[in-house]
Amino acid sequence: MKAAVYFQYGTPQVLRIEDVEKPTPKGNEILIRVKATAVNSGDWRLRKAEPFAVRFIFGLFKPKIKILGSVFSGVVESVGKNVKLFKVDDFVFGHTDMSFGSYAEYKCLPENGSIALKPANISHNEAAVIPFGGVTALHFIKKATIKPGQKVLVVGASGAVGSAAVQLAKSFGANVTGVCSTANIALVKSIGADKVIDYTKEDFTRNGETYDVIFDAVKTISVSGSLKSLNRNGIMILSAAGISETLHGLWISRTNKKKVLTGVISHTAADIIYLKELIEKEKFKPVIDRTYTLEQITEAHAYVENGHKKGNVAIEV
Numbered sequence: 001m002k003a004a005v006y007f008q009y010g011t012p013q014v015l016r017i018e019d020v021e022k023p024t025p026k027g028n029e030i031l032i033r034v035k036a037t038a039v040n041s042g043d044w045r046l047r048k049a050e051p052f053a054v055r056f057i058f059g060l061f062k063p064k065i066k067i068l069g070s071v072f073s074g075v076v077e078s079v080g081k082n083v084k085l086f087k088v089d090d091f092v093f094g095h096t097d098m099s100f101g102s103y104a105e106y107k108c109l110p111e112n113g114s115i116a117l118k119p120a121n122i123s124h125n126e127a128a129v130i131p132f133g134g135v136t137a138l139h140f141i142k143k144a145t146i147k148p149g150q151k152v153l154v155v156g157a158s159g160a161v162g163s164a165a166v167q168l169a170k171s172f173g174a175n176v177t178g179v180c181s182t183a184n185i186a187l188v189k190s191i192g193a194d195k196v197i198d199y200t201k202e203d204f205t206r207n208g209e210t211y212d213v214i215f216d217a218v219k220t221i222s223v224s225g226s227l228k229s230l231n232r233n234g235i236m237i238l239s240a241a242g243i244s245e246t247l248h249g250l251w252i253s254r255t256n257k258k259k260v261l262t263g264v265i266s267h268t269a270a271d272i273i274y275l276k277e278l279i280e281k282e283k284f285k286p287v288i289d290r291t292y293t294l295e296q297i298t299e300a301h302a303y304v305e306n307g308h309k310k311g312n313v314a315i316e317v
Contacts, residue, residue, distance in 0.1 A: 003104035004297040005066045009049040012301035017294065020067070023108040027082040030111055032073040034317045036128035037102040039297075040160060041240070043068045044305045046100075051242065069102030069315075071095055073118055073127035077106070078213040085111045093127040094272050095135055103297060105317055116272040119279040126286040129312035133160035134168075134275045134284070137217070139265040140237045141168050144213050148173025153204060153211040153229070155300060156218030157193060158184035160312045161239055163287045165215045166193050171283045177211070179204055187310055191287065205229050214236065223248050227258060236260045287311025 001126070006014045025031040047068060050266035058064055059154050076086050086092065094115035101107050109115060119126045146152060152169040156162040157178030166275075169176045170192040178193035181200055188196045197204050205222075210231050213225040214221070219240040230236060237247050241262040249260030278284035289310040292300040294317050304313050 001105040002294065003067050004069075004294055005103075006047060006063060006068070007066065008062050009047065009055075012044075012212065012298040012305070014047065015037050015068075015297050015301060018102070022106050025078055025080045025083075025108045027080040027106045028110050028112070029080045030076050030083055030086050030092075030115075031078045032074040032107050032109065033077045034072050034102055034105060034107055035124035036073045036317060037069045037315045038071050038129045038132060039292075039300045039304045039313045039315060040132040041304070042070060042132070044301050046294070047301065048305070053243070065100050067101045067103050069096070070100055070105060071128050071131045073124040074107075074317075079111075086105070087117070091120075091124075092116065092130065093118045093124075093276075094269070095131040095267060097267070102240050103294065103315070103317075111302075112269065114267050114269055115278045116199065116269060119276050121281060121282075122286060123254045125288065125291055125314040129160070129286050129288055129314050130164075130275055130279070130284075131272060133162075133312065134163035135238055135267040135271050136161045136265050137164035137168050137215075138271055138274065139267060140215065140239055140261055141165065141172065143261050144235045144237060146174050146213060150174045150212040151177070151210075151231075152213040152215065153177045153214045154177065154193075155179045155199075155204075155214065155221055157188045157196070158287075158310050159217055159293045160309075162215075162217035163188075163191055163311050164284075165217055165239075167191050167278075167284045169213075169215070171278060174213070177204075177209075184310055187287065191285065210234070213255040215239065220243065223252070223260070227252070227256075232257055232259050238262045239265075254307070280308060288314050290314075291316060 152174040178188040
């Protein structure tokens with residue numbers, strides 16, 4: 001099968017298309033013919049080994065995982081002898097978790113992984129871009145226990161995680177304000193934001209408004225400077241936090257009535273199914289900025305790493 005592989009950390013040019021061995025499903029696995037995947041921040045950061053600490057998990061001098069890609073949509077081509085949840089020709093989508101490997105024509109996953117039947121009302125490209133931002137936003141929104149009528153501010157509302165956070169917070173009944181650049185105001189309004197703040201013209205920390213939840217999806221806010229914009233028992237979500245923001249958040253949570261949520265996300269098939277049902281009810285829609293072919297993976301990585309994408313970048317396999 002064809003796959004985008006890399007054998008050293010570096011620029012997008014370390015990625016190249018090669019023929020590799022097609023996987024064979026074990027007894028509890030399904031073999032998926034990948035129709036589409038996506039390039040997310042986690043992909044380019046792992047390819048680049050940024051921050052350096054990722055080397056301690058994924059290989060100090062060279063990557064242990066040779067094929068990136070953490071999301072997919074495709075067709076079940078074959079199943080292991082013990083598989084009961086899926087059958088051949090099922091359309092499925094989901095998240096590969098830490099195994100990556102979806103930048104390829106085929107991928108084996110255990111049937112009890114973060115996988116669900118693909119919503120019939122969207123394409124494979126659209127389905128593939130859902131799990132990364134959707135699962136990340138859902139993880140934190142559930143932890144924050146957002147309630148109907150609460151005021152939620154989403155910073156980075158036009159990105160993969162931010163656009164998912166806007167839609168999920170709305171589905172929980174919140175009043176949502178999105179923060180983005182001038183060019184993305186129409187997009188953020190189109191996915192349900194009640195109000196949009198153009199950060200090039202207005203600083204939300206100085207407008208006198210306070211919120212029950214502040215969701216920073218892009219690691220751009222000052223944690224200390226934004227605390228005054230939280231209500232007395234408010235929650236700040238830092239989904240893209242680094243080590244310093246995480247430690248700062250822990251200190252705030254221990255010394256203040258306001259709480260800061262950070263950390264590694266966890267997810268299950270139930271989360272993918274939850275997103276599927278929202279899509280089928282037309283309460284959640286994928287946002288795709290650009291679509292590339294697998295052969296264009298270096299261009300796709302360069303574009304995403306540049307940091308100006310709207311929503312997601314899909315890859316047709």
